[in-house]
Amino acid sequence: MILKGKVHKFGDDVNTDDIIAAKYLVSTDAKELGKHCMESISPDFSGKVAAGDIIVAGKNFGCGSSREHAPLAIKGCGVSAVLAKSFAAIFFRNAINIGLPFLETSDVEKIKEGDLLEIDLSGGIIKNLSQNSVYKTQSFPGFLQEIVEKGGLMKWVAAKKER
Protein backbone atom coordinates (compact mmCIF):
# COMPACT_ATOMS: atom_id res chain seq x y z
CA MET A 1 0.00 0.00 0.00
CA ILE A 2 1.31 3.47 -0.97
CA LEU A 3 0.27 6.47 1.14
CA LYS A 4 0.91 10.07 0.17
CA GLY A 5 0.35 13.20 2.22
CA LYS A 6 1.56 16.40 3.81
CA VAL A 7 3.45 16.36 7.12
CA HIS A 8 2.16 17.70 10.44
CA LYS A 9 4.97 17.65 12.99
CA PHE A 10 4.76 17.03 16.73
CA GLY A 11 7.35 16.63 19.49
CA ASP A 12 8.25 13.89 21.98
CA ASP A 13 5.85 12.13 24.38
CA VAL A 14 2.61 13.09 22.62
CA ASN A 15 0.15 11.42 25.00
CA THR A 16 -3.33 10.06 24.48
CA ASP A 17 -4.87 13.00 26.38
CA ASP A 18 -3.24 15.25 23.76
CA ILE A 19 -4.56 13.08 20.93
CA ILE A 20 -8.11 12.98 22.28
CA ALA A 21 -9.13 14.59 25.58
CA ALA A 22 -11.18 12.52 28.04
CA LYS A 23 -14.23 14.78 27.74
CA TYR A 24 -14.79 13.42 24.22
CA LEU A 25 -14.71 9.77 25.29
CA VAL A 26 -18.50 9.62 25.35
CA SER A 27 -18.40 8.61 21.69
CA THR A 28 -16.96 5.63 19.86
CA ASP A 29 -17.42 7.25 16.42
CA ALA A 30 -14.10 7.88 14.66
CA LYS A 31 -15.42 10.86 12.64
CA GLU A 32 -16.77 12.60 15.73
CA LEU A 33 -13.57 11.90 17.70
CA GLY A 34 -11.53 13.12 14.73
CA LYS A 35 -13.02 16.63 15.07
CA HIS A 36 -11.16 16.99 18.38
CA CYS A 37 -7.92 15.24 17.48
CA MET A 38 -4.84 16.99 19.01
CA GLU A 39 -7.10 19.80 20.26
CA SER A 40 -5.25 20.46 23.55
CA ILE A 41 -1.83 20.95 21.93
CA SER A 42 -2.84 22.13 18.44
CA PRO A 43 -6.32 23.67 18.66
CA ASP A 44 -6.78 24.14 14.89
CA PHE A 45 -5.42 20.70 13.90
CA SER A 46 -8.68 19.10 12.75
CA GLY A 47 -9.39 22.19 10.65
CA LYS A 48 -6.10 22.21 8.80
CA VAL A 49 -5.54 18.47 8.32
CA ALA A 50 -6.45 17.12 4.87
CA ALA A 51 -7.35 13.54 3.98
CA GLY A 52 -4.17 11.51 3.54
CA ASP A 53 -1.93 13.79 5.64
CA ILE A 54 0.77 12.25 7.81
CA ILE A 55 1.67 12.87 11.47
CA VAL A 56 5.41 12.87 12.19
CA ALA A 57 6.44 12.87 15.86
CA GLY A 58 9.33 12.22 18.25
CA LYS A 59 9.78 9.47 20.81
CA ASN A 60 7.11 7.67 22.85
CA PHE A 61 4.13 8.67 20.68
CA GLY A 62 0.78 7.73 22.23
CA CYS A 63 1.96 7.33 25.82
CA GLY A 64 -0.59 7.39 28.61
CA SER A 65 -4.03 5.87 28.57
CA SER A 66 -5.17 2.70 26.77
CA ARG A 67 -7.98 4.56 25.01
CA GLU A 68 -8.40 3.15 21.51
CA HIS A 69 -10.23 6.40 20.82
CA ALA A 70 -6.75 7.89 20.20
CA PRO A 71 -5.86 5.93 17.03
CA LEU A 72 -9.56 6.11 16.07
CA ALA A 73 -9.48 9.93 16.30
CA ILE A 74 -6.32 10.05 14.18
CA LYS A 75 -7.97 7.85 11.56
CA GLY A 76 -11.21 9.79 11.87
CA CYS A 77 -9.67 13.17 11.04
CA GLY A 78 -8.27 11.75 7.81
CA VAL A 79 -4.63 11.14 8.75
CA SER A 80 -3.31 8.24 6.67
CA ALA A 81 -0.26 7.29 8.76
CA VAL A 82 1.87 8.16 11.79
CA LEU A 83 5.67 8.17 11.76
CA ALA A 84 7.55 8.46 15.03
CA LYS A 85 10.89 7.70 16.62
CA SER A 86 9.13 5.27 18.96
CA PHE A 87 5.60 4.40 20.02
CA ALA A 88 4.20 3.67 23.49
CA ALA A 89 3.27 0.00 23.84
CA ILE A 90 -0.52 0.20 24.15
CA PHE A 91 -0.82 2.73 21.31
CA PHE A 92 1.38 0.42 19.21
CA ARG A 93 -0.91 -2.57 19.71
CA ASN A 94 -4.08 -0.52 19.28
CA ALA A 95 -2.80 0.80 15.95
CA ILE A 96 -1.98 -2.74 14.80
CA ASN A 97 -5.33 -4.06 16.01
CA ILE A 98 -7.48 -1.40 14.30
CA GLY A 99 -5.29 -1.03 11.21
CA LEU A 100 -3.90 2.51 11.60
CA PRO A 101 -0.73 2.55 9.45
CA PHE A 102 2.38 3.60 11.39
CA LEU A 103 6.13 3.22 11.11
CA GLU A 104 9.07 3.78 13.44
CA THR A 105 11.91 5.81 11.96
CA SER A 106 14.95 7.49 13.44
CA ASP A 107 14.88 10.09 10.64
CA VAL A 108 12.03 12.22 11.99
CA GLU A 109 14.29 15.22 12.61
CA LYS A 110 15.07 15.45 8.90
CA ILE A 111 11.37 15.75 8.04
CA LYS A 112 9.87 19.26 8.10
CA GLU A 113 6.35 20.58 8.68
CA GLY A 114 4.53 20.63 5.35
CA ASP A 115 6.88 18.19 3.53
CA LEU A 116 5.17 15.84 1.10
CA LEU A 117 5.83 12.18 1.93
CA GLU A 118 5.14 8.98 0.04
CA ILE A 119 5.15 5.84 2.19
CA ASP A 120 5.41 2.27 0.94
CA LEU A 121 4.10 0.42 3.98
CA SER A 122 4.93 -3.15 3.02
CA GLY A 123 8.44 -2.21 1.94
CA GLY A 124 9.00 0.12 4.90
CA ILE A 125 10.22 2.89 2.57
CA ILE A 126 9.51 6.58 3.20
CA LYS A 127 10.13 9.00 0.31
CA ASN A 128 10.36 12.69 1.14
CA LEU A 129 9.20 14.22 -2.15
CA SER A 130 9.85 17.78 -0.91
CA GLN A 131 13.48 17.05 -0.02
CA ASN A 132 14.06 14.36 -2.64
CA SER A 133 15.34 11.90 -0.05
CA VAL A 134 14.50 8.39 1.11
CA TYR A 135 14.34 6.96 4.64
CA LYS A 136 14.22 3.25 5.39
CA THR A 137 12.47 1.60 8.29
CA GLN A 138 11.94 -1.94 9.42
CA SER A 139 8.71 -3.64 8.46
CA PHE A 140 6.72 -5.42 11.18
CA PRO A 141 7.71 -8.89 12.37
CA GLY A 142 5.79 -11.74 10.71
CA PHE A 143 3.19 -12.20 13.43
CA LEU A 144 2.12 -8.54 13.35
CA GLN A 145 2.26 -8.43 9.55
CA GLU A 146 -0.28 -11.26 9.53
CA ILE A 147 -2.74 -9.23 11.65
CA VAL A 148 -2.19 -6.14 9.50
CA GLU A 149 -2.74 -8.10 6.29
CA LYS A 150 -5.97 -9.62 7.58
CA GLY A 151 -7.27 -6.08 8.21
CA GLY A 152 -7.03 -5.97 11.99
CA LEU A 153 -7.19 -8.24 15.03
CA MET A 154 -10.88 -9.19 14.95
CA LYS A 155 -10.74 -10.21 11.29
CA TRP A 156 -7.58 -12.20 12.04
CA VAL A 157 -9.31 -13.99 14.96
CA ALA A 158 -12.45 -14.66 12.92
CA ALA A 159 -10.34 -16.11 10.08
CA LYS A 160 -8.44 -18.29 12.57
CA LYS A 161 -11.71 -19.65 13.93
CA GLU A 162 -12.94 -20.62 10.45
CA ARG A 163 -9.77 -22.56 9.63
Next chain:
Amino acid sequence: MAYTIAEKILLAHTDKKDIRPGEFIEADVDVALGNDITAPIAIEEFKKAGFKKVFDNKKIVLVPDHFAPAKDSRSANQCKILADFAKEQNIMNYFEVGCMGIEHVLLPELGLVLPGDLVIGADSHTCTYGALGAYSTGIGSTDLARAYADGKCWLKVPASIKFIYKGKLDKWVGGKDLILFTIGKIGVDGALYKVMEFSGPVIRKLGMDDRFAMSNMAIEAGGRAGLIEPDEITKKYMAQFKRKPKYYTSDHDARYEKIYEWDVTGLEPQVACPHLPSNVKPVSQLKDIKLDQVVIGSCTNGRISDLRIAARILKGRKIKSGLKLIVIPATQKIYLECVKEGLAEIFVKAGGVFETPSCGPCLGGHMGILTDAETALATTNRNFIGRMGSPKSFVYLSNPAVAAASAITGRITHPEKA
Protein backbone atom coordinates in the same frame (compact mmCIF):
# COMPACT_ATOMS: atom_id res chain seq x y z
CA MET B 1 16.55 -21.96 32.21
CA ALA B 2 16.52 -19.00 34.55
CA TYR B 3 13.46 -16.74 34.42
CA THR B 4 12.15 -13.55 35.96
CA ILE B 5 8.79 -13.63 37.72
CA ALA B 6 7.23 -12.00 34.64
CA GLU B 7 8.64 -14.63 32.29
CA LYS B 8 7.48 -17.46 34.58
CA ILE B 9 3.90 -16.19 34.67
CA LEU B 10 3.79 -15.62 30.91
CA LEU B 11 5.27 -19.06 30.23
CA ALA B 12 2.64 -20.69 32.47
CA HIS B 13 -0.07 -19.10 30.30
CA THR B 14 1.18 -20.46 26.98
CA ASP B 15 1.69 -23.97 25.62
CA LYS B 16 5.39 -23.25 25.10
CA LYS B 17 8.32 -24.88 26.88
CA ASP B 18 10.52 -21.78 26.88
CA ILE B 19 10.07 -18.08 26.24
CA ARG B 20 12.50 -15.27 25.54
CA PRO B 21 12.15 -11.48 25.56
CA GLY B 22 11.14 -10.17 22.13
CA GLU B 23 9.17 -13.29 21.25
CA PHE B 24 5.47 -13.07 20.32
CA ILE B 25 3.15 -15.34 22.28
CA GLU B 26 -0.55 -16.10 22.39
CA ALA B 27 -1.41 -16.20 26.08
CA ASP B 28 -4.48 -17.45 27.96
CA VAL B 29 -5.92 -14.72 30.17
CA ASP B 30 -7.33 -15.23 33.67
CA VAL B 31 -9.09 -11.88 33.89
CA ALA B 32 -10.26 -9.55 31.09
CA LEU B 33 -11.23 -6.14 32.49
CA GLY B 34 -13.09 -3.26 30.86
CA ASN B 35 -14.67 0.01 31.97
CA ASP B 36 -17.36 2.41 30.76
CA ILE B 37 -14.96 4.13 28.34
CA THR B 38 -13.17 1.14 26.82
CA ALA B 39 -15.66 -1.76 27.05
CA PRO B 40 -18.32 -0.20 24.76
CA ILE B 41 -15.87 -0.35 21.83
CA ALA B 42 -14.89 -3.92 22.81
CA ILE B 43 -18.53 -5.03 22.93
CA GLU B 44 -19.21 -3.36 19.57
CA GLU B 45 -16.16 -5.05 17.96
CA PHE B 46 -17.05 -8.44 19.52
CA LYS B 47 -20.53 -8.28 17.98
CA LYS B 48 -19.42 -6.79 14.67
CA ALA B 49 -17.05 -9.74 14.18
CA GLY B 50 -20.02 -12.09 14.52
CA PHE B 51 -19.29 -13.57 17.94
CA LYS B 52 -22.32 -14.47 20.03
CA LYS B 53 -21.06 -15.84 23.33
CA VAL B 54 -18.08 -14.86 25.49
CA PHE B 55 -15.42 -17.50 26.10
CA ASP B 56 -15.96 -17.62 29.87
CA ASN B 57 -18.43 -15.43 31.75
CA LYS B 58 -16.46 -15.86 35.01
CA LYS B 59 -13.25 -14.36 33.66
CA ILE B 60 -14.73 -11.08 32.46
CA VAL B 61 -14.97 -8.06 34.75
CA LEU B 62 -16.89 -4.90 33.86
CA VAL B 63 -16.60 -1.80 36.03
CA PRO B 64 -18.32 1.46 35.10
CA ASP B 65 -16.05 3.80 37.06
CA HIS B 66 -14.68 6.54 34.80
CA PHE B 67 -17.77 8.66 34.08
CA ALA B 68 -19.98 6.92 36.67
CA PRO B 69 -22.23 7.78 38.44
CA ALA B 70 -23.10 8.93 34.91
CA LYS B 71 -22.01 12.52 34.36
CA ASP B 72 -24.38 13.03 31.40
CA SER B 73 -26.76 11.05 29.22
CA ARG B 74 -24.07 9.88 26.78
CA SER B 75 -22.02 8.52 29.69
CA ALA B 76 -25.17 6.89 31.04
CA ASN B 77 -25.55 5.19 27.67
CA GLN B 78 -21.99 3.84 27.82
CA CYS B 79 -22.61 2.48 31.32
CA LYS B 80 -25.85 0.91 30.11
CA ILE B 81 -23.99 -0.88 27.28
CA LEU B 82 -21.93 -2.62 30.01
CA ALA B 83 -24.98 -3.47 32.12
CA ASP B 84 -26.86 -4.88 29.11
CA PHE B 85 -23.88 -6.95 27.95
CA ALA B 86 -23.35 -8.33 31.47
CA LYS B 87 -27.00 -9.38 31.59
CA GLU B 88 -27.00 -10.87 28.10
CA GLN B 89 -23.77 -12.85 28.69
CA ASN B 90 -24.48 -13.69 32.34
CA ILE B 91 -21.32 -11.92 33.51
CA MET B 92 -21.38 -11.98 37.32
CA ASN B 93 -18.55 -9.54 37.83
CA TYR B 94 -20.37 -6.44 36.68
CA PHE B 95 -20.46 -3.74 39.34
CA GLU B 96 -23.31 -1.26 39.26
CA VAL B 97 -23.12 2.11 41.02
CA GLY B 98 -23.54 1.19 44.68
CA CYS B 99 -21.19 -1.81 44.40
CA MET B 100 -18.85 -0.07 42.01
CA GLY B 101 -15.44 1.34 42.91
CA ILE B 102 -12.36 2.41 41.00
CA GLU B 103 -11.52 -0.78 39.10
CA HIS B 104 -7.87 -1.14 40.15
CA VAL B 105 -8.75 -0.81 43.81
CA LEU B 106 -11.94 -2.86 43.58
CA LEU B 107 -10.51 -6.00 41.92
CA PRO B 108 -7.80 -6.72 44.53
CA GLU B 109 -10.23 -5.79 47.31
CA LEU B 110 -12.63 -8.50 46.12
CA GLY B 111 -9.91 -11.07 45.46
CA LEU B 112 -10.70 -11.10 41.73
CA VAL B 113 -6.98 -10.96 40.89
CA LEU B 114 -4.61 -13.56 42.29
CA PRO B 115 -0.83 -13.70 42.42
CA GLY B 116 0.33 -15.67 39.39
CA ASP B 117 -2.63 -14.58 37.24
CA LEU B 118 -2.35 -13.13 33.76
CA VAL B 119 -4.62 -10.11 33.69
CA ILE B 120 -5.41 -7.87 30.75
CA GLY B 121 -7.41 -4.69 31.12
CA ALA B 122 -8.53 -2.05 28.67
CA ASP B 123 -7.15 0.59 30.99
CA SER B 124 -3.50 1.53 31.16
CA HIS B 125 -3.36 1.33 34.96
CA THR B 126 -4.15 -2.38 34.88
CA CYS B 127 -0.45 -2.74 35.77
CA THR B 128 -1.55 -2.06 39.40
CA TYR B 129 -1.99 -5.79 40.16
CA GLY B 130 1.71 -6.40 39.58
CA ALA B 131 1.92 -5.51 43.28
CA LEU B 132 0.35 -8.90 44.01
CA GLY B 133 2.78 -10.78 41.80
CA ALA B 134 0.38 -11.08 38.88
CA TYR B 135 1.38 -10.28 35.28
CA SER B 136 -1.06 -7.55 34.62
CA THR B 137 -1.03 -5.22 31.67
CA GLY B 138 -3.01 -2.54 29.87
CA ILE B 139 -4.33 -3.35 26.41
CA GLY B 140 -6.88 -1.77 24.05
CA SER B 141 -10.58 -2.28 23.40
CA THR B 142 -10.06 -4.52 20.36
CA ASP B 143 -7.70 -6.71 22.42
CA LEU B 144 -10.50 -6.98 24.95
CA ALA B 145 -13.01 -7.90 22.21
CA ARG B 146 -10.65 -10.63 21.09
CA ALA B 147 -10.29 -11.96 24.64
CA TYR B 148 -14.09 -12.00 24.96
CA ALA B 149 -14.11 -14.23 21.85
CA ASP B 150 -11.43 -16.81 22.65
CA GLY B 151 -9.80 -15.92 25.98
CA LYS B 152 -6.45 -15.12 24.42
CA CYS B 153 -4.20 -12.12 23.96
CA TRP B 154 -1.13 -11.61 21.76
CA LEU B 155 1.86 -10.34 23.69
CA LYS B 156 5.45 -9.58 22.92
CA VAL B 157 7.48 -10.90 25.86
CA PRO B 158 9.13 -7.83 27.41
CA ALA B 159 12.64 -7.79 28.83
CA SER B 160 12.75 -6.94 32.55
CA ILE B 161 14.44 -4.09 34.40
CA LYS B 162 15.14 -4.58 38.10
CA PHE B 163 14.86 -1.70 40.58
CA ILE B 164 16.48 -2.31 43.97
CA TYR B 165 15.62 0.12 46.78
CA LYS B 166 17.87 0.13 49.86
CA GLY B 167 18.00 2.15 53.06
CA LYS B 168 15.25 3.49 55.30
CA LEU B 169 12.23 5.57 54.30
CA ASP B 170 11.45 8.80 56.14
CA LYS B 171 8.14 9.20 57.96
CA TRP B 172 6.17 10.94 55.22
CA VAL B 173 7.62 8.97 52.31
CA GLY B 174 5.92 5.93 50.75
CA GLY B 175 5.25 3.97 47.58
CA LYS B 176 4.07 7.03 45.67
CA ASP B 177 7.34 8.84 46.36
CA LEU B 178 9.42 5.81 45.36
CA ILE B 179 7.65 5.51 42.01
CA LEU B 180 7.74 9.29 41.32
CA PHE B 181 11.46 9.26 42.19
CA THR B 182 11.96 6.31 39.82
CA ILE B 183 10.06 7.91 36.92
CA GLY B 184 11.97 11.14 37.55
CA LYS B 185 15.23 9.22 37.20
CA ILE B 186 14.42 7.14 34.10
CA GLY B 187 11.85 9.31 32.26
CA VAL B 188 8.40 8.65 30.80
CA ASP B 189 9.87 6.16 28.34
CA GLY B 190 12.62 4.84 30.63
CA ALA B 191 10.94 1.42 30.77
CA LEU B 192 9.29 1.53 27.34
CA TYR B 193 8.02 -1.95 26.55
CA LYS B 194 9.79 -3.42 29.58
CA VAL B 195 8.67 -5.11 32.77
CA MET B 196 9.63 -3.12 35.87
CA GLU B 197 10.45 -5.37 38.82
CA PHE B 198 10.53 -3.55 42.15
CA SER B 199 12.66 -5.20 44.82
CA GLY B 200 15.08 -4.75 47.69
CA PRO B 201 14.73 -4.33 51.47
CA VAL B 202 12.62 -1.15 51.23
CA ILE B 203 9.99 -2.91 49.09
CA ARG B 204 9.92 -5.90 51.46
CA LYS B 205 8.77 -3.56 54.25
CA LEU B 206 6.14 -1.72 52.19
CA GLY B 207 2.48 -2.47 52.90
CA MET B 208 0.14 -3.56 50.10
CA ASP B 209 -1.44 -0.12 49.56
CA ASP B 210 2.01 1.42 48.94
CA ARG B 211 2.92 -1.46 46.65
CA PHE B 212 -0.27 -0.94 44.62
CA ALA B 213 0.61 2.77 44.27
CA MET B 214 4.03 1.84 42.89
CA SER B 215 2.90 -0.80 40.41
CA ASN B 216 0.03 1.50 39.35
CA MET B 217 2.45 4.02 37.87
CA ALA B 218 4.75 1.60 36.00
CA ILE B 219 2.92 2.69 32.84
CA GLU B 220 4.05 6.30 33.44
CA ALA B 221 7.58 5.12 32.64
CA GLY B 222 6.29 3.18 29.63
CA GLY B 223 6.39 -0.15 31.51
CA ARG B 224 4.19 -3.07 30.40
CA ALA B 225 4.00 -4.33 33.99
CA GLY B 226 5.26 -3.36 37.44
CA LEU B 227 5.93 -6.54 39.37
CA ILE B 228 6.72 -7.19 43.01
CA GLU B 229 7.63 -10.73 44.06
CA PRO B 230 5.07 -12.09 46.55
CA ASP B 231 6.27 -12.42 50.16
CA GLU B 232 4.74 -12.77 53.63
CA ILE B 233 2.94 -9.41 53.24
CA THR B 234 1.33 -10.63 49.98
CA LYS B 235 0.40 -13.96 51.56
CA LYS B 236 -1.16 -12.27 54.58
CA TYR B 237 -3.20 -10.07 52.22
CA MET B 238 -4.36 -13.07 50.18
CA ALA B 239 -5.32 -15.08 53.30
CA GLN B 240 -8.69 -13.26 53.38
CA PHE B 241 -9.74 -14.92 50.11
CA LYS B 242 -10.69 -18.55 49.46
CA ARG B 243 -9.11 -18.99 46.02
CA LYS B 244 -5.60 -20.44 45.84
CA PRO B 245 -2.92 -18.19 44.35
CA LYS B 246 0.29 -19.28 42.60
CA TYR B 247 3.32 -17.55 44.02
CA TYR B 248 6.14 -17.02 41.52
CA THR B 249 9.52 -15.46 42.24
CA SER B 250 12.45 -14.57 39.98
CA ASP B 251 15.36 -16.99 39.72
CA HIS B 252 18.58 -15.64 41.23
CA ASP B 253 20.26 -15.87 37.83
CA ALA B 254 17.32 -14.47 35.82
CA ARG B 255 18.22 -12.11 32.97
CA TYR B 256 17.63 -8.40 33.41
CA GLU B 257 18.23 -5.83 30.72
CA LYS B 258 19.26 -3.32 33.36
CA ILE B 259 19.52 -3.13 37.14
CA TYR B 260 19.10 0.13 39.05
CA GLU B 261 20.06 0.27 42.70
CA TRP B 262 19.27 3.26 44.90
CA ASP B 263 19.72 4.08 48.58
CA VAL B 264 16.55 6.00 49.39
CA THR B 265 17.52 6.96 52.93
CA GLY B 266 16.65 10.63 53.43
CA LEU B 267 14.50 10.76 50.31
CA GLU B 268 12.01 13.63 50.60
CA PRO B 269 8.37 13.43 49.49
CA GLN B 270 8.45 13.78 45.69
CA VAL B 271 6.26 15.99 43.50
CA ALA B 272 5.75 15.66 39.73
CA CYS B 273 5.40 19.09 38.11
CA PRO B 274 3.44 19.98 34.97
CA HIS B 275 3.17 18.50 32.39
CA LEU B 276 4.83 15.08 32.72
CA PRO B 277 4.99 12.52 35.56
CA SER B 278 8.78 12.49 35.05
CA ASN B 279 9.17 16.19 35.86
CA VAL B 280 9.87 15.32 39.50
CA LYS B 281 11.28 17.48 42.28
CA PRO B 282 11.64 17.02 46.06
CA VAL B 283 8.88 18.90 47.89
CA SER B 284 11.33 21.33 49.57
CA GLN B 285 12.23 22.77 46.17
CA LEU B 286 8.64 23.85 45.50
CA LYS B 287 7.98 26.76 47.84
CA ASP B 288 5.71 29.13 46.03
CA ILE B 289 3.26 26.96 44.15
CA LYS B 290 -0.15 28.40 44.97
CA LEU B 291 -3.00 25.93 44.72
CA ASP B 292 -6.66 26.29 43.74
CA GLN B 293 -7.55 22.64 44.28
CA VAL B 294 -6.32 19.51 46.03
CA VAL B 295 -7.57 16.06 45.00
CA ILE B 296 -7.02 13.02 47.22
CA GLY B 297 -8.14 9.75 45.63
CA SER B 298 -7.73 7.66 42.42
CA CYS B 299 -6.45 4.16 41.61
CA THR B 300 -3.03 5.32 42.79
CA ASN B 301 -3.87 6.78 46.22
CA GLY B 302 -7.56 6.35 47.06
CA ARG B 303 -7.04 3.43 49.44
CA ILE B 304 -7.82 3.40 53.16
CA SER B 305 -4.23 3.90 54.32
CA ASP B 306 -3.94 6.92 51.98
CA LEU B 307 -7.07 8.48 53.45
CA ARG B 308 -5.95 7.72 57.01
CA ILE B 309 -2.69 9.61 56.40
CA ALA B 310 -4.58 12.57 54.93
CA ALA B 311 -7.06 12.60 57.82
CA ARG B 312 -4.26 12.48 60.40
CA ILE B 313 -2.92 15.75 58.98
CA LEU B 314 -6.31 17.41 58.46
CA LYS B 315 -7.79 16.47 61.86
CA GLY B 316 -9.00 19.60 63.65
CA ARG B 317 -7.61 21.84 60.90
CA LYS B 318 -9.21 24.04 58.24
CA ILE B 319 -8.15 24.13 54.62
CA LYS B 320 -6.99 27.42 53.10
CA SER B 321 -9.88 29.74 52.39
CA GLY B 322 -10.79 29.69 48.68
CA LEU B 323 -9.15 26.33 48.03
CA LYS B 324 -11.22 23.32 46.96
CA LEU B 325 -10.38 20.00 48.65
CA ILE B 326 -11.86 16.94 46.97
CA VAL B 327 -11.54 13.57 48.70
CA ILE B 328 -12.64 10.44 46.85
CA PRO B 329 -12.49 7.02 48.53
CA ALA B 330 -11.83 4.48 45.79
CA THR B 331 -14.50 1.92 46.71
CA GLN B 332 -17.71 1.58 48.71
CA LYS B 333 -15.86 -0.50 51.32
CA ILE B 334 -13.27 2.26 51.79
CA TYR B 335 -16.08 4.83 51.86
CA LEU B 336 -17.74 2.97 54.74
CA GLU B 337 -14.46 2.57 56.59
CA CYS B 338 -13.93 6.33 56.32
CA VAL B 339 -17.38 6.93 57.77
CA LYS B 340 -16.90 4.42 60.61
CA GLU B 341 -13.41 5.65 61.52
CA GLY B 342 -14.53 9.29 61.49
CA LEU B 343 -12.29 10.21 58.54
CA ALA B 344 -15.22 11.46 56.47
CA GLU B 345 -16.12 13.87 59.26
CA ILE B 346 -12.54 15.15 59.45
CA PHE B 347 -12.50 15.91 55.71
CA VAL B 348 -15.87 17.67 55.77
CA LYS B 349 -15.10 19.67 58.93
CA ALA B 350 -11.81 20.76 57.41
CA GLY B 351 -13.80 22.28 54.54
CA GLY B 352 -13.39 19.51 51.96
CA VAL B 353 -15.94 17.48 50.03
CA PHE B 354 -16.18 13.71 50.45
CA GLU B 355 -17.32 12.25 47.13
CA THR B 356 -18.65 8.92 45.91
CA PRO B 357 -16.16 6.42 44.42
CA SER B 358 -15.26 7.32 40.81
CA CYS B 359 -12.24 8.13 38.65
CA GLY B 360 -13.91 11.56 38.53
CA PRO B 361 -11.50 14.47 38.06
CA CYS B 362 -8.34 12.34 37.64
CA LEU B 363 -8.88 12.14 33.89
CA GLY B 364 -10.87 15.35 33.62
CA GLY B 365 -14.16 13.46 33.69
CA HIS B 366 -16.29 15.16 36.32
CA MET B 367 -16.60 15.97 40.04
CA GLY B 368 -13.88 18.64 40.13
CA ILE B 369 -12.66 19.90 36.74
CA LEU B 370 -10.16 22.76 36.42
CA THR B 371 -10.64 25.95 34.42
CA ASP B 372 -7.98 28.14 32.72
CA ALA B 373 -4.98 29.06 34.88
CA GLU B 374 -6.10 26.93 37.84
CA THR B 375 -3.51 24.80 39.62
CA ALA B 376 -4.19 21.51 41.37
CA LEU B 377 -2.15 19.15 43.49
CA ALA B 378 -3.47 15.60 43.14
CA THR B 379 -2.59 12.16 44.44
CA THR B 380 -3.43 10.83 40.96
CA ASN B 381 -1.02 9.49 38.35
CA ARG B 382 -0.95 11.84 35.34
CA ASN B 383 -0.38 15.56 34.87
CA PHE B 384 -0.46 15.85 31.09
CA ILE B 385 -1.69 19.09 29.49
CA GLY B 386 -5.44 19.33 30.08
CA ARG B 387 -5.56 16.07 32.03
CA MET B 388 -7.86 17.49 34.72
CA GLY B 389 -9.79 19.92 32.51
CA SER B 390 -8.64 23.07 30.75
CA PRO B 391 -5.50 22.76 28.59
CA LYS B 392 -4.45 25.97 30.35
CA SER B 393 -4.56 24.43 33.84
CA PHE B 394 -1.69 22.91 35.84
CA VAL B 395 -1.52 19.61 37.73
CA TYR B 396 1.11 18.56 40.27
CA LEU B 397 1.26 14.98 41.62
CA SER B 398 2.19 13.94 45.17
CA ASN B 399 1.50 11.50 47.98
CA PRO B 400 -1.60 11.96 50.23
CA ALA B 401 0.36 13.50 53.14
CA VAL B 402 1.77 16.31 50.97
CA ALA B 403 -1.68 16.81 49.41
CA ALA B 404 -3.38 17.15 52.82
CA ALA B 405 -0.69 19.49 54.20
CA SER B 406 -0.87 21.62 51.05
CA ALA B 407 -4.66 21.90 51.34
CA ILE B 408 -4.13 23.58 54.74
CA THR B 409 -1.50 26.08 53.59
CA GLY B 410 -2.77 26.62 50.03
CA ARG B 411 0.75 26.02 48.69
CA ILE B 412 2.73 22.85 48.03
CA THR B 413 3.98 22.02 51.51
CA HIS B 414 5.96 19.35 53.34
CA PRO B 415 3.69 17.47 55.82
CA GLU B 416 5.92 18.54 58.74
CA LYS B 417 5.31 22.20 57.90
CA ALA B 418 1.51 22.38 57.76
